[in-house]
Amino acid sequence: xxxxxxxxSFVSSSVLHLHPTTRPVSILLAVNNxxxxxxxxxxxxLSLLQQQQQKRFIRGGGRGGNRGNTYxxxxxxxxxxxxxxxxxxxxxxxxxxxxxxxKGRWYLSH
Numbered sequence: 001x002x003x004x005x006x007x008x009s010f011v012s013s014s015v016l017h018l019h020p021t022t023r024p025v026s027i028l029l030a031v032n033n034x035x036x037x038x039x040x041x042x043x044x045x046l047s048l049l050q051q052q053q054q055k056r057f058i059r060g061g062g063r064g065g066n067r068g069n070t071y072x073x074x075x076x077x078x079x080x081x082x083x084x085x086x087x088x089x090x091x092x093x094x095x096x097x098x099x100x101x102x103k104g105r106w107y108l109s110h
Contacts, residue, residue, distance in 0.1 A: 084109040 080086060087093030087109050100108045 078110055082110045 084097070087097050097108050
C-alpha cells in the first residue's frame, strides 16, 4: 500500500509540472469572487419571476393587468339592477328617482 500511495503522489506532482497553465487555488477563488460581484448568481425560480414581470410590464399590464374585456353589457341585468321598478322598491332608489327628477333629467332610470 505504501508503494501505491507514493506512486500516486509522484504522478500528481508530475502532472502539475506538465501543465503550467493550471492556476493556484487562491487565484481561482479571487476570479470566482470577481465574477460573482459582476454577475451575481440568481436562483432559477427568481430569474423566471423576473422574466415574467418584465414581460408583463412590457405588454402594458401592471399588477392587476388590463384585460380589456371587463364590461360585457346585458340589458336584462341592467334593467334588473338600475331600472325604474328596481329603484322604486327601495328607499335609496326612490331618493335617486326624486333627485334626478328635481334636477330635470329626461331619463330617470333605465
